[in-house]
Amino acid sequence: MPIVVQKYGGSSLAAAEMIRAVARRIAASASGGVQVVAVVSAMGDTTDELIDLAHEVSDKPAPRELDLLLSSGEIVSCTLMAMALRSIGTDAIALTGLQAGIRTDTLYGRARIHSIDAQRIRTELSAGKVVVVAGFQGITDELDVTTLGRGGSDTSAVALAAALDARRCEVYTDVEGIYTADPRIVPDARKLEEITYHEMLELAAYGAKMHPRSIELASVYGVPVYVASTFGDKPGTLIHGDSGSFPNRAPVFRSSGDLINGEAEMAEKNPENMENRVKVTGVAHDRNVSRITLRGVPDRPGVAAALFEPLSNVGISVDTIVQNTGANKATDLSFTVARGDLQEALERVRSVADSVGAAEVLSDDSLSKISIVGVGMLDAPGYASRMFRALAEARINIEMITTSEIRITCIVAEAQVEEAVVALHSAFGLDAV
Ligand code: ASP
Ligand code: MG
Secondary structure, eight states, rough: OOEEEOOOOOOGGGSSHHHHHHHHHHHHHHTTSSSSEEEEOOSSTTTHHHHHHHHEEEEEEEOOHHHHHHHHHHHHHHHHHHHHHHHHHHEEEEEOOTTTEEESSOOSSOOEEEEOOTHHHHHHHHHTTTEETTTTTOTTTOEEEEOOTTTHHHHHHHHHHTTTSSSSEEEEEESEEEEESOTOTTOOBOOOOOOOOOHHHHHHESOOOOOOHHHHHHHHHHHOOEEESSSSSOOOOOOHHHOTHHHHHHHOOOTOOOOOOOOHHHHHHGGGGTTTOOOOOOOEEEEEEEEEEEEEEEEETTTTHHHHHHHHHHHHHHHEEEEOBBBBEEEEEEEOOOGGHHHHHHHHHHHHHHHHHHHEEEEEEEEEEEEEEOTOOOTTTHHHHHHHHHHTTTTOOOEEEEETTTTTEEEOOOOOGHHHHHHHHHHOOOSOO
């Protein structure tokens, strides 16, 4: 029988009655011809409360004890869930991260899974049980308990799906899926039927927030991830591998069954669709942007290295970088950093600017980033110009531009970022059904 991993977030498990409701959902899946491994998060705000408690007894809680403490939240959930399942006649067993064979490195608070010995889980599944695993945790080789970082249960679930060669990982949460833009800004934002791993990572998606490492892992192991609401049966969003040029296809997923292996079939039936694909999947924005500009930087080898090395040494990551063609042996250079890093970055940059003889250093912390994201976008001409035209028509000035294979990003004034999101969402037909 195929295995399905289902992950339930803390907001879906906030009270006993909610745990019972989720148990009924799990039981229904388990009676539908699949073996179910359920991964659960801590109930409601338990993790936050435990962190607060730790800080009430200590200024600096020891990372080892903090992880052991936090892991208890998920243990509460998995044990209660197994009890709830048994109470409605579905045989179940709760396993901690240790019992589930999840081995990690030793970085408390942000441990990475290095392997999973899934033997125990397989044995329990073969005995006809639903296996309920505590998310967010693992153990080191020394049997110390670690946690994977906030939101890490998603990563536990995808890792288990990969280790068990599960048909898919289903993530149930308090929103219905992934959206084409932030629904608070674009009321017409649409729930996506599907999105690729890469798009999901670049979008830093709106709607369901997934632990980014879970998407990376899903992408590496090719685990399809289906994100939907715990409450109700509305279709959610399927996150999957690159769909290449198979466009606008019918839903590739049916909640009751298999991934439909119909890609090739669809393309054959609708050859005219192949080049017609709406290549922009969504519009993303980020307000956490500030810019540093150096004017009159001497145009000679080594200057950029001298500038960026001190920043990387202190762990400041630099984003969008733009350097002009030099005129009169001098050039201008701009780049962005997160706002929280601006002051420190400015200090470092000013001292380098002095030593290389740059004319002046300027900064601006009232900017935002806006991106259109879509697989296959850049091998089709016209997307960039359409983006720039839409921003121009909305009278939004573009301060900087960068691109990746599946993303075009503009830096604009923060005051205009919402207008920009709305303009681009409609320019790329994302609010059309
Ligand atoms: N309970 C943990 C947290 O709140 C892990 C999770 O929910 O995925 O961060
Ligand atoms: Mg949580």
